[in-house]
Amino acid sequence: MGTVILIVAMTIFIRVAEGQGQESWAKRVDTGKKVVTTLQFYIHDTPSGPNPSVVPIAQAAGTINTTTMFGVLNMLDDPLTVGPNPTSKIVGRARGLYGFASQTDLNLIMVMSFWFTDGIYQGSSLSLLSLYPVMNPVREVAIIGGTGLFRFGRGYALAQTYSLNSTTAISGYNVTIVTYV
Ligand SMILES: *[C@@H]1O[C@H](CO)[C@@H](O)[C@H](O)[C@H]1NC(C)=O
Ligand SMILES: *[C@@H]1O[C@H](CO)[C@@H](O)[C@H](O)[C@H]1NC(C)=O
Ligand SMILES: *[C@@H]1O[C@H](CO)[C@@H](O)[C@H](O)[C@H]1NC(C)=O
DSSP: OHHHHHHHHHHHHHHHHHHHHHHTTOOOOOOOOEEEEEEEEEEEEOOSSSSOSEEEEEEOGGGGGOSSOTTEEEEEEEEEESSSSTTSOEEEEEEEEEEEOOSSSOEEEEEEEEEEOSGGGTTOEEEEEEEEETTSSEEEEEEEEEEGGGTTOEEEEEEEEEEEOSSOEEEEEEEEEEEEO
C-alpha cells in the first residue's frame, strides 16, 4: 500500500518536473485574438527625370534583346503618401528591389519593405515578396511579415495605377494585414 502510494507520488512528481522542464524553454498560449489592419496609401515611383527614386543596379547582357526587360534589377526608395498628390502627407517609404522577372510579359518580382513613419505606425514595417503583373488593372501582392505593430503580420495588397507620365507612376495600395494580440 505504502509502495503503491510512493510510486504514484513519484510518477506525478516526474510528470510535473517534465512539464516544468518543457515550460522553461517553450510556451504555448492560445489567445485566439486576431487584429485586422487596413491601410490605404499611394506609392510614387520615379524611375527617370532629375530626381529618380528608382535606380537600375544590374542588367543581364541579353536584356537589350528582350521586349520585357528580363534581367533588369532596380533599387527603390519611394515615398508613400496619404493621398495621390505628390505634396500629400508622407507616411512612409517603400524600400527594396524589383526586377523584371518574365520572358513573356511585364512581370516584376518585388522584394521590399514598407517602412512607416507616421503616428502609431512609426518605426513599424511590412515585408512584401511577390510577383507584380504590371499590365493587370489591379495587381495583388503578398505581404509575408512585419515588424513593430506588424509583428507576425500577413496579408495582401491590391495595387491600382492612379496616374502615369514620362517620369512617375503613382499607384494606390489597399493593404489588409492580420496580426495577433
Ligand atoms: C542581341 O541580338 C543580336 C541579333 O540577334 C545578337 O547579335 C547579339 O549578340 C545579341 N546580344 C546579346 C547580348 O545577347
Ligand atoms: C481601394 O480602396 C478604395 C476606397 O475604399 C476604393 O475606392 C478602391 O477601388 C480600392 N482599390 C482597389 C484596387 O481595390
Ligand atoms: C509627372 O508626374 C509627377 C507627379 O504628379 C510630377 O511631379 C511631374 O512633374 C510629372 N512629370 C512630367 C514630365 O509631366
